[in-house]
Structure formats: C-alpha cells, structure tokens
Amino acid sequence: MKLPPLKIGRFTAPVPLVQGGMSIRVSTSALAIPVADCGGIGTIGGSAIPIDELKADIRKAKAATKGIVAVNIMFAMKNFYELVMGSIDAGVDMIVTGAGFSRDIFKIGKETNTPIVSIVSSPAFAKLAEKLGAAAIVVEAKEAGGHLGTDIALRDLFPEIRKVVTKVPLIAAGGMTNGYEMAEMMDKYGADGIQIATRFVMTKECSVSDNFKQAMLNATKDDIKLIKSPVGLPGRALNTPFVQKLKHHESDLKAKECKYKCLKKCDHVYCISERLMAACDGDIEEGLFFSGENVFKLKDILTVREVFDQFVSQAESMYKEPTAVY
C-alpha cells in the first residue's frame, strides 16, 4: 500500500522520509537537494559552520529544488540564536533542533511562520515540545549516530512518546537501514515518518571524503562505540584510532587552544569541531566519525535516488494503514 505523505506545518513531503541533519559539513546542500528532489525532507547540518557559509548553502539548496529544505541546529551551540535567524533569513523551510531544549525557538517559529521540529528522547520533552508549538517531533533513540539523549532502544522508546504526542506528526529515528523497518515503524508503532542519517552518509552525493564512506562500509558490529563528547552528551561513533586514544589517553588529547568557541558549555577534553572536520576530510587517524549503531548492516554506497527507491518499495510491499489506537 502507498505510504502516506508527511505534513509538517504548511509543508507536505510526498515521501515520509527525513534525512537527519549532520554537522559539520556532512549533510550539506549536496545531500539535501537530491533528498528534497526525491520527495523527502533534506536537512543541512547547520551547527559549527560560519553563518555566511550556512546561509549560502541554504540559498543554494532552495534555488536548486522545489522540495523541502530544513536546517538542523544544535541548541548546545553558543551562536544558536544567530544560526536560527540566519537560516530563516536565507529562506530555509523549517528548523530542526536537538542536543538541548530551547523554549524561545517556538516564539521565533511563530513570529517568522517557520515550522520548528524538535528532536527529543523522552516523553517529558516530547510533551513539552508539543505544548510549546513544535510542528513535528523526532523521537531519536539510542541506535542513532552522533550525540545521544537516551540509552533506550527505538522500539521501547517510541511507544512511550506515541502515547503523549497526539496533535503533531511523530517521526522515528535511530538505526533504520531498510524500508521494512520504515513500514514497521509506521503501521505497527504509529510513526508518521522516519528519519535516517547513516544510510545517507553512504551515498554518492554525500560530500564527506571517500575514506569516511569506506570506514562505514568496513565497520563490523564491534566497531561502533559510545564516546564522551565535550558537548556533555554521549556520542555514537566508529572505533577509529582517535576513539581508542580517547579511552586510554584522554588528557593527551586536550586541544591547545579553543579555536572555534562553538559550544555554550565545553569541557575541552578535546575539540569536537576539529575532530568532526577531520572525519569529514577523511583523516582516519585523527577524525571522529559519528555513525548509527546499525551501520554494519549497510553493504553498499548508493545514490540518493536508489536509497529512496529501495526504502519506498520495501516499505510499500508491507505497509498497511495503521489501525491501532496508540
């Protein structure tokens, strides 16, 4: 059966598939444009890049596609407010926020007619986001890549949040690698759509270096680790030499100076911006390669169109309209 569209505020994505935002320069317009063209929501990772660069990238995406372009900005960023306002000024369709919780963002959303999508990992924050005016909510579970707000698995966490969110679309995120899981989350668990990210790093269009994609391709189940991030949250990443050093020689990794001053609060154990940029550039020794827990199930680099075709055909082969009352 055909999948339903995903409606967020005044926007309708014909395919209920959201590409998760990935900083720093992992999800740029190069990825967001084809995702939006395929009918999903393309998300530019907006944290820890210069505002002018972000604005130019949003404008580039908006000029290139008629689809939906979002930006993801972590609340933990020191210049969160400027990044949000800059993105709106550049014409982004919606703002997605996570890694902390901003109350003020909903006011900005209302004043500028910009839908705000909150990423949450608990029923309490989901309820609060809906009450304050979120246009949609992403439930991000422990299988996700990057910073994590929970150690609870998607199939345990999602039903708890489904019970308390009644008015706005609820999107499931974390660890999904095929369309069968998409259908499962939508008809069995009552998700209105899903968000995936790791699968999209492993596409031809993603602008990270080939080393990054190859490291994901080579990853086994044991190569995915939880790390400590200066953001103050755990993160999920590939077990590369830097992650091994972090475990045993934390004090040697302290950045000599704070070059980027990117976070509101940083414990300076190492420079997260520097390490994520190194990963983007393919530096296997020094980079920090965020990755979802189920990366080892992905065995190929596809085009964005191929990812969409695969997810949609698999999902539609088993999707039935949800009948349960959640």
Ligand SMILES: Cc1cc2nc3c(=O)[nH]c(=O)nc-3n(C[C@H](O)[C@H](O)[C@H](O)COP(=O)(O)O)c2cc1C
């Ligand atoms: C390389 C990478 C970078 C990420 N960066 C961010 C980010 O900047 N902000 C954010 O909210 N989530 C970030 N995430 C989380 C994703 O947006 C997404 O919700 C999650 O990874 C979904 O799980 P999956 O990767 O297993 O599909 C990142 C994930 C990855 C893999």
